[in-house]
Amino acid sequence: MPYVEKPWPPADFREGDWVPEIDPPRWADRHRSLPHASWVKQEGLTDSDAGYLKNLTPPTPSSPGEPLETNEWLSYLTTLGADIGSVQRDGYFYANFLEQLKQAAPVSVGDAAADEVADNVVERMKTMGFTSANLPEQYGGPPERKSLRPWKGVMKWLLRQLRKVGQFLANSIQAFGTLAGSLVVEAVNKISVGFSAGFPLAVIGFEFDLAYLTEGTTRDILNRFINAILDEAERLFEE
Numbered sequence: 046m047p048y049v050e051k052p053w054p055p056a057d058f059r060e061g062d063w064v065p066e067i068d069p070p071r072w073a074d075r076h077r078s079l080p081h082a083s084w085v086k087q088e089g090l091t092d093s094d095a096g097y098l099k100n101l102t103p104p105t106p107s108s109p110g111e112p113l114e115t116n117e118w119l120s121y122l123t124t125l126g127a128d129i130g131s132v133q134r135d136g137y138f139y140a141n142f143l144e145q146l147k148q149a150a151p152v153s154v155g156d157a158a159a160d161e162v163a164d165n166v167v168e169r170m171k172t173m174g175f176t177s178a179n180l181p182e183q184y185g186g187p188p189e190r191k192s193l194r195p196w197k198g199v200m201k202w203l204l205r206q207l208r209k210v211g212q213f214l215a216n217s218i219q220a221f222g223t224l225a226g227s228l229v230v231e232a233v234n235k236i237s238v239g240f241s242a243g244f245p246l247a248v249i250g251f252e253f254d255l256a257y258l259t260e261g262t263t264r265d266i267l268n269r270f271i272n273a274i275l276d277e278a279e280r281l282f283e284e
Contacts, residue, residue: 048087048209050185061087063213065131066138066175072131075124082124082220089216090223098223122224129217136210138175142166143203151196163199164190177206208275215268 149162170178180186
């Protein structure tokens with residue numbers, strides 16, 4: 046689901062919030078008591094929220110073998126984990142729908158069979174209850190239905206969805222690095238993260254030390270590199 050472009054009253058989402066495809070009210074509920082979880086915003090973790098998370102303290106068991114009691118740090122970390130799981134699930138479906146469209150690529154201009162596959166993909170997403178497929182186009186939903194939805198338009202829409210997944214996960218990595226710093230001394234120098242890119246996003250992979258994605262200058266450089274990959278993946282489908 047794209048970051049919403051306008052406020053979305055049914056679940057109290059604001060402009061720029063990420064909205065998951067499945068059960069958005071539950072997503073909203075788990076963030077309601079965590080005001081510094083700004084990784085869910087398109088711009089990612091703000092400086093003030095990063096500073097707040099950095100000062101949280103991980104829980105410790107009262108004695109070896111005893112379960113940890115939930116505290117604020119653990120609430121943020123487990124919510125971040127649930128968010129990543131939700132978004133990865135969305136990305137899995139996007140990639141599979143894109144594969145269906147790729148297999149049905151038109152053999153001529155105005156290929157009705159290709160457009161029919163594209164239309165069926167969107168209708169299947171609606172039947173499954175996907176948030177984005179049921180939104181009007183101006184809110185980030187799919188191309189409006191005409192006689193059939195155009196194959197090219199649906200392909201571009203799903204590529205944008207998958208790109209948003211990449212942006213969300215990059216923001217989440219920064220949040221994880223901020224929280225992990227309270228748990229492991231020099232965590233950013235001891236943990237590596239992976240990024241896959243291609244069509245679908247799994248053809249070539251890169252691994253970075255976490256520090257590169259938590260420091261401002263190197264994070265900006267890597268964001269440009271990743272965006273260049275994603276820009277080129279979409280170029281075939283430009284108008």
